[in-house]
Amino acid sequence: MFRNLRSLLALMGVVLLACQSGGALAAKLPASPTYRVVFAVTENDPHVWAEVFGNFRNIQRALGPENVAIEMVVYGDAIAMLRDDSLVPNKVEEAMEEGVKIVACENTMKAQNLTRDTMLPNIDYVEAGIVELIKLQAAGWAYVRP
Amino acid sequence: MFRNLRSLLALMGVVLLACQSGGALAAKLPASPTYRVVFAVTENDPHVWAEVFGNFRNIQRALGPENVAIEMVVYGDAIAMLRDDSLVPNKVEEAMEEGVKIVACENTMKAQNLTRDTMLPNIDYVEAGIVELIKLQAAGWAYVRP
Amino acid sequence: MFRNLRSLLALMGVVLLACQSGGALAAKLPASPTYRVVFAVTENDPHVWAEVFGNFRNIQRALGPENVAIEMVVYGDAIAMLRDDSLVPNKVEEAMEEGVKIVACENTMKAQNLTRDTMLPNIDYVEAGIVELIKLQAAGWAYVRP
Numbered sequence: 001m002f003r004n005l006r007s008l009l010a011l012m013g014v015v016l017l018a019c020q021s022g023g024a025l026a027a028k029l030p031a032s033p034t035y036r037v038v039f040a041v042t043e044n045d046p047h048v049w050a051e052v053f054g055n056f057r058n059i060q061r062a063l064g065p066e067n068v069a070i071e072m073v074v075y076g077d078a079i080a081m082l083r084d085d086s087l088v089p090n091k092v093e094e095a096m097e098e099g100v101k102i103v104a105c106e107n108t109m110k111a112q113n114l115t116r117d118t119m120l121p122n123i124d125y126v127e128a129g130i131v132e133l134i135k136l137q138a139a140g141w142a143y144v145r146p
Numbered sequence: 147m148f149r150n151l152r153s154l155l156a157l158m159g160v161v162l163l164a165c166q167s168g169g170a171l172a173a174k175l176p177a178s179p180t181y182r183v184v185f186a187v188t189e190n191d192p193h194v195w196a197e198v199f200g201n202f203r204n205i206q207r208a209l210g211p212e213n214v215a216i217e218m219v220v221y222g223d224a225i226a227m228l229r230d231d232s233l234v235p236n237k238v239e240e241a242m243e244e245g246v247k248i249v250a251c252e253n254t255m256k257a258q259n260l261t262r263d264t265m266l267p268n269i270d271y272v273e274a275g276i277v278e279l280i281k282l283q284a285a286g287w288a289y290v291r292p
Numbered sequence: 293m294f295r296n297l298r299s300l301l302a303l304m305g306v307v308l309l310a311c312q313s314g315g316a317l318a319a320k321l322p323a324s325p326t327y328r329v330v331f332a333v334t335e336n337d338p339h340v341w342a343e344v345f346g347n348f349r350n351i352q353r354a355l356g357p358e359n360v361a362i363e364m365v366v367y368g369d370a371i372a373m374l375r376d377d378s379l380v381p382n383k384v385e386e387a388m389e390e391g392v393k394i395v396a397c398e399n400t401m402k403a404q405n406l407t408r409d410t411m412l413p414n415i416d417y418v419e420a421g422i423v424e425l426i427k428l429q430a431a432g433w434a435y436v437r438p
Contacts, residue, residue, distance in 0.1 A: 034284075035280050035281070035284055037280045037283075051188075051222055058253050058274045058276055058277065059274070059276055061274075062273060062274045062277045063277060063280075068280070140284075142279065142280045142283035142284060142289070143283070143289060144186070144276065144279060144280075144289075144291075145186075145291040146188070
């Protein structure tokens with residue numbers, strides 16, 4: 001019995017680690033949304049970023065936050081948006097609080113010698129942003145290129 | 147019998163109102179197209195617009211106008227294309243005559259203090275252009291970002 | 293029996309011609325990929341092109357070349373990439389060797405008075421690049437606009 005409890009605790013530890021590596025915010029996406037949309041942001045242009053954050057609000061207002069999953073994949077020159085010296089840290093934080101999943105491309109980070117400790121807190125990561133775009137569309141997500 | 151006729155006329159009135167609010171041009175989309183494509187135009191760049199209008203012709207020539215539904219969603223800085231001082235009013239008119247549905251984003255209009263009476267005639271409207279893009283893709287439309 | 297053999301040879305000839313007109317490289321696409329993605333390249337911007345060629349490598353590394361079909365449709369101002377005076381002939385050649393299908397838009401070529409003998413060797417052609425994008429998305433391909 002004691003042996004089983006130890007096994008259970010070990011299992012819980014593994015689960016906990018898995019959740020941490022995936023990011024706590026991913027779980028904020030609505031459980032069974034009618035609509036799913038991924039934004040592909042590649043430009044280092046705060047004007048474009050402002051439009052995208054405005055899009056998030058308009059989408060959630062029109063469809064209801066519980067009915068739409070929104071993910072933003074940030075790669076290429078746009079990665080500056082998610083560095084800890086970002087021009088829009090508050091916008092990023094607010095979007096995540098509203099249930100938008102924000103994902104940085106680790107291939108881009110490697111190319112620019114960026115590590116996770118130089119990035120904004122609580123964001124999610126994927127190995128290749130471009131692959132995320134392909135996988136989500138294959139799973140039925142709409143794609144928006146701002 | 148007279149009563150039934152009045153009911154019929156009332157119903158016809160409702161249908162007529164519904165058609166008007168949807169815009170007369172929406173009905174020009176082909177009834178059962180094999181292909182459906184939505185263009186998302188966001189830039190205030192007549193060079194880009196010219197390419198898009200050329201795309202419409204090429205698509206209809208290649209597939210046959212009856213086999214493809216084309217919709218253009220205009221939002222963000224591109225809204226200038228649909229104002230009554232547009233640089234390309236004839237192109238917009240011609241596209242609609244060829245069966246292309248042209249839609250202005252009312253969120254963008256509000257942000258720029260534009261009202262419907264300052265826009266080109268006969269265009270269609272949606273509350274949020276970005277939501278239209280999501281809904282059409284969810285319904286199987288192809289997406290093109292010029 | 294001899295008659296049947298002649299019929300068979302004639303049929304093989306037809307099949308061979310059909311394969312040639314489709315381009316030898318098309319056959320390099322994986323036979324039954326899990327994922328399929330089309331890149332729509334319209335800009336005459338070698339910086340954008342370099343990112344796209346980098347995307348191809350990242351996609352094949354992440355998913356395995358046999359699991360993903362990649363096609364690049366080049367039209368509009370981007371057609372300069374595929375002319376015989378291209379700035380990136382080696383990149384184009386390498387991508388095709390890695391199984392990426394590279395397609396030039398003949399409508400664009402006509403508009404710029406380009407003929408096939410002024411283009412890079414071994415690329416594929418479609419009448420209208422924009423129609424290719426619509427058809428591939430209708431067939432379930434993901435779309436990426438760099």
